[in-house]
Amino acid sequence: MSGGGWSWLGWALAAILFFWGIGAYNRLMRLRNAIGEAFRQLDQALTARAEACSKLLTLLRPLLANEQATFDALETAQLEASSAAQAARAKPYAGDPLAALAVATAVHGAALTRLNSLVEHHGELSGMSELNALLDELKLIERQRAFARQVFNQAVSQYNEALQQFPTRILAGLYGFAEARSL
Structure with missing residues (x-):
């Protein structure tokens, strides 16, 4: 009779481990999917910034030849940022595409800052309502981008924290989960 008891206990333990493994996998998938959703919002802000920059360039080119x-x-920085965002869309939790996106968005931001300084230097442009509207739109988009980036980084942090917890850490390697990169 004691042999049957151990058999029952072994099956119960195996069932607990099996269902725990499924739960751990589902939790990691949910957290990784949250990274994807947060990236979509960040990507929307990056796309809006690119569109606003294109409008700004169209407006300013003839005025400041x-x-x-x-x-x-x-324009070059914008193209590089768009290309990097395209690469990151497929796997927003992968390290290399996000590293390239981080660099490209920083370069784009610096180029945009130089353009803003140029506009401020040309005081005669300050009275243009269309220009002021575009600059206000860009400021709003930048705040949205910063917030979306913060949400993305928070999602990455939660996912990475879950990967580091024991015993999920052991299963993460078996399931093919790897640490994500923040921006």
Whole structure:
């Protein structure tokens, strides 16, 4: 009779471990999917910023023809940021595409800052309502982007924290989960 008791206990333990493993997998998937959702919101803000920058370039190019180098730098940075975002869309929790996106968005932000300084330097542009509206739109988009980035980084942090917890850490490797990179 004691042999049957151990058999029952063994099956119960196996069932507990099996269901715990399913629960751990589902939790990691939910947290990784949350990274994807947070990235979609960040990506929307990046796309809105690119569109607003394009409008700004279209407006300013004819007015400041001698500042072509600044416009070209912003346009190049915008293309690189868009390309990096495209690569990161497939796996927003993967390290290399996010590292490239972090660099590209920083370069784009610096080029945009240079353009803003250029606009401030040309005081005659301050009375243009269309320009002021675009600059206000960009400020709003930048706040949205910063918030979306914060939400994304928080989702990455929660996911990475779950990966580091024992015994989920053991199963994470078996399931193919790897640490995500924040921006």
